[in-house]
Amino acid sequence: MTHLSTLDAAMVLAYAVFIFGLAQWVSRRRADTVDDSTGYFLAGRTLPWWAIGASLIAANISAEQIVGMAGSGYAIGLAIASYEWMAAATLLIVGKVFLPVFLKNQITTMPEFLEARFGPTIRTVMAGFWLVLYVFVNLTSILWLGSIAVTKVAGINQDLALAMLGLFALAYQLKGGLKAVALTDIVQVALLVAGGLVVSAIALAHLGDGAGITAGFVRLTRETPEHFHMILGPESPHYKELPGLGVLIGGLWIANLSYWGFNQYIIQRTLAARSLAEAQRGIVFAAVLKLLMPVIIVLPGIAAVLLAPGLAKPDEAYPTMMALLPNGLLGLVFAALTAAIVASTASKINSIATIFTIDLYARKFSTGASERKLVKVGRITACIATLIGIVAARPLLGGLDQAFQYIQEFSGFVTPGILVIFLTGLFWRRATEAGALVGALASVVFSAIFRFSPIATLSEVPFMHRMSIVFVASLALTVIVSLLRPASETGRRDIMQDVSFATSRGFNVAAALIIAILVALYAIWW
Numbered sequence: 001m002t003h004l005s006t007l008d009a010a011m012v013l014a015y016a017v018f019i020f021g022l023a024q025w026v027s028r029r030r031a032d033t034v035d036d037s038t039g040y041f042l043a044g045r046t047l048p049w050w051a052i053g054a055s056l057i058a059a060n061i062s063a064e065q066i067v068g069m070a071g072s073g074y075a076i077g078l079a080i081a082s083y084e085w086m087a088a089a090t091l092l093i094v095g096k097v098f099l100p101v102f103l104k105n106q107i108t109t110m111p112e113f114l115e116a117r118f119g120p121t122i123r124t125v126m127a128g129f130w131l132v133l134y135v136f137v138n139l140t141s142i143l144w145l146g147s148i149a150v151t152k153v154a155g156i157n158q159d160l161a162l163a164m165l166g167l168f169a170l171a172y173q174l175k176g177g178l179k180a181v182a183l184t185d186i187v188q189v190a191l192l193v194a195g196g197l198v199v200s201a202i203a204l205a206h207l208g209d210g211a212g213i214t215a216g217f218v219r220l221t222r223e224t225p226e227h228f229h230m231i232l233g234p235e236s237p238h239y240k241e242l243p244g245l246g247v248l249i250g251g252l253w254i255a256n257l258s259y260w261g262f263n264q265y266i267i268q269r270t271l272a273a274r275s276l277a278e279a280q281r282g283i284v285f286a287a288v289l290k291l292l293m294p295v296i297i298v299l300p301g302i303a304a305v306l307l308a309p310g311l312a313k314p315d316e317a318y319p320t321m322m323a324l325l326p327n328g329l330l331g332l333v334f335a336a337l338t339a340a341i342v343a344s345t346a347s348k349i350n351s352i353a354t355i356f357t358i359d360l361y362a363r364k365f366s367t368g369a370s371e372r373k374l375v376k377v378g379r380i381t382a383c384i385a386t387l388i389g390i391v392a393a394r395p396l397l398g399g400l401d402q403a404f405q406y407i408q409e410f411s412g413f414v415t416p417g418i419l420v421i422f423l424t425g426l427f428w429r430r431a432t433e434a435g436a437l438v439g440a441l442a443s444v445v446f447s448a449i450f451r452f453s454p455i456a457t458l459s460e461v462p463f464m465h466r467m468s469i470v471f472v473a474s475l476a477l478t479v480i481v482s483l484l485r486p487a488s489e490t491g492r493r494d495i496m497q498d499v500s501f502a503t504s505r506g507f508n509v510a511a512a513l514i515i516a517i518l519v520a521l522y523a524i525w526w
Contacts, residue, residue, distance in 0.1 A: 003155050008331030012154075015191070015335040019184055019342075020172045026183045027176025036371035037362075040177035040378055041354040042108060042272040051182045052282025055269040055347070056091075057289045058185035061192060062344035063145040066297055066337060070321075071314035073301025076238045077227030078525055081294035082247050085518055088290040090256035092511045094270075095283035096503055098261045101426060103276045104499045110264045111359040117425040117495055118433035119487075120363075125437065126421075127359035129414070130264060131352060136396065137411065138265075139348050139389035144397040146341035152319045153334050163390055165338075169345035170386040174379055178354075181346050182269050188339040189289070195336025196296025198329055203303035203321050220303060227302050230525045243462040248522075251464030254471050255412070258419040265351030277504060284510045291517060352385045353378040412463060413451075416471035417443025420478050426495070428482075435482030439474045446470040 004012070038044060047055075072080040107113045111130070115123035147162035154161070173180045201213055208216030221228050232242050243250075260266055273279035297318075304317035307324070311317060322333055357378040362369060369377070417440040424431035424439070450466045453459045461469070503511075 004153065004331065004334065005327040007327050008334060009154075011328065011331030012335045012338065015339065016168065019187060019339070020168070022187065023172040023176060023180040023184050027180045037358065037374040037378070038108070039179070040375045041350070041358065042268070043177070043179035043182055045272055046274055047179075047182050047269060047272045047278070047282075048274065049278045049281035049285060050186055052269050052273055052279060053285025053289065054189040055182040055185040055343075056266065056282065056286040057293075058188045058192070058340070058343035059266055059269070059347035060087075060344070061293070061297075061340050062142050063149045063337070063341050066196075066340060067145065067149050067315050067318050069297045070301035070304075070318035071316070072241075073227070073298035074304050074311065074317035075314040076232075076242065077224070077229065077302060078294070078298060079230055079232050079238070079242045079247075081298050082230065082242065082252060084290050084293040084297070085521060086248075086252055087256055087260060088287040088514055089518060090253070090260045091283050091287040091290065092514065093257070094261045094267075095280040095507065096501065096511070098426070099270055099279050099283070100276060100499050100501050101495060102267070102271060103273065103279060105495055107271060109355055109358050110262055110267065111355065113495075114421065114425065114436070118431075118436050122421075122433050122436055122440075123359060124364070126440070127355050130355055131360075133411070133414070134265065134348060134352050134355075135385050135388055136392060139345070139352070139385065140393040140396050142341065142344050142348060143389050144393040146345070147393070149319070149337055149341070152316075153322060153330075153337070159394070162393055165341055165345060166386050166390040169342045170349055170382060172342070173346040173350055174382060177375075177378070178268065178272055178350055181343070181350055182272065185343055188343040191332075191336045191339045193289070193292065193296060195333040196300075199318075199321050199325070199333055200295055200299045200303070202324050202329075203300050203307060206307055206324060207303060216303075220306065224302060224305050227305060228525055230522050240460075240462045243464055246462065246464050246468070251462075251467035251471075254419055254467045255415055255464075258415045258422075262418055262422045264355055265347050268347075268351055268354065280503060280507050284507060284514075287514050288510075291514065349382045349386055353382040356381045412467060413444050413447040414440070415443075416447070416467050417441070417474050419471060420474045424475070424478055424482070428479075430482055430486065431478065432482040432485060432487040434485045434487070435478040435480075438481045439478035442474045442477045443470055446473050 069080055069083070102113065105113070105116060107116070109127075111123040111127040114126055143162055143166050146165050147158050150156065150161040150165065151158040172184070204213040204216035204220070206216065207219050208214070231244055231247070232239050233244060236242075246252075270279045270282060273282065300321040301314070301317040304311065304321055308317065308320045311320065322330060325333055357374050361377050361381075362374060366373070366377075420439040420443070421436045425436065447466065447470050450458050450461055450470070
């Protein structure tokens with residue numbers, strides 16, 4: 001266990017005071033922008049590209065990514081970086097193909113889009129589903145894994161850490177909503193990148209034994225060659241987690257497209273952009289940061305193979321590398337870790353409040369509610385969701401050896417169905433609400449059959465292959481039901497009307513460079 005010195009603790013406290021003060025200042029700068037629902041939940045649709053890009057990363061990267069992926073780097077190697085590098089390519093697709101439709105239709109939430117395309121029933125069903133998933137799976141897991149990381153480094157009681165993280169994340173965004181979250185995320189991400197690079201640099205410097213960082217990296221690649229392959233073969237003990245070429249051409253695309261394209265707490269910051277062009281610039285910025293993430297998160301885990309062999313659990317790799325840091329720098333890196341946890345938690349809380357207020361309360365409980373009333377309901381919802389997350393985290397996740405798998409299992413049940421719903425809704429005019437609902441339900445049923453089947457042939461199918469199979473099966477059912485039960489288009493707006501998929505020269509050049517870098521990375525580390 002790493003313990004913070006007085007200097008380290010002072011740095012963490014200074015960060016907490018600064019980020020809280022910054023959030024309140026951002027919220028006060030234009031108080032009028034948070035007095036209506038668009039201002040509170042979408043920052044008045046005024047976010048600049050740098051805030052969008054930073055906020056996308058801040059919402060995504062939390063304790064489960066930092067600690068969990070470093071642990072996977074320790075156990076598996078660089079292959080786990082596919083989650084980050086393929087996300088960069090996915091973001092480009094989102095910016096090119098999905099955002100033009102969402103922004104042209106002035107969408108606030110993903111359930112709202114489903115109603116515009118299919119009908120009110122699926123909006124209500126999916127809003128309820130996402131609330132349950134966000135509160136009892138995502139929010140609880142972020143808080144639980146975050147509290148574990150804080151406890152390992154700071155040595156404080158885990159339940160206290162759990163409560164402190166949740167309440168701080170709630171408090172700093174409660175007044176300003178998405179504006180407070182997004183405009184402070186640039187600081188959070190800067191701290192995350194700086195802290196992560198410090199850990200990697202010091203770990204490699206130790207490996208270099210006085211010869212420098214480059215020498216340390218050369219030694220690491222020479223002495224752990226099995227940890228520097230992007231594509232695992234069937235003989236690998238970790239093939240089931242990352243099944244070879246199936247990563248590049250299979251299930252990871254399903255997970256990434258669903259997560260980055262149709263996940264409310266991720267996509268919400270792009271919906272708040274000043275314009276489509278600004279949102280696309282933010283997407284490119286996030287994609288560039290994604291290229292850097294394996295250096296920050298995965299590399300320390302691989303370095304731990306030589307610096308700390310024989311760890312009891314792979315997830316101890318990142319905290320162990322933090323123990324190499326001198327006083328002061330440890331405080332910086334711990335503040336970066338805390339920043340990642342708090343930023344993700346705040347983003348999740350804000351999206352829970354958005355979906356409940358816009359998709360359920362304003363439609364089902366109080367159709368004539370004023371804008372101020374909606375903002376108030378959003379704040380109350382944020383408070384209730386946070387308290388539930390704090391209270392439910394230990395009962396739900398306390399008995400699990402790998403909490404990260406808890407997220408993957410439950411999210412993976414519905415990910416194929418969500419992608420089916422949105423892709424058919426966007427690009428197949430004959431898709432119907434009945435077909436979409438059947439596709440969503442089929443995703444859960446088929447996934448459960450694979451996961452809990454007593455037949456080894458089914459239960460042993462790699463997770464990513466399972467998602468691919470379930471996606472195809474759910475898509476087939478959606479198509480069949482839509483054709484058997486066609487729906488009238490009367491009263492539905494054409495979501496593709498006047499939508500342009502043209503992108504700027506800057507976006508195209510940046511996208512080409514990012515793809516070229518990805519091709520080079522996979523070619524080098526194949």
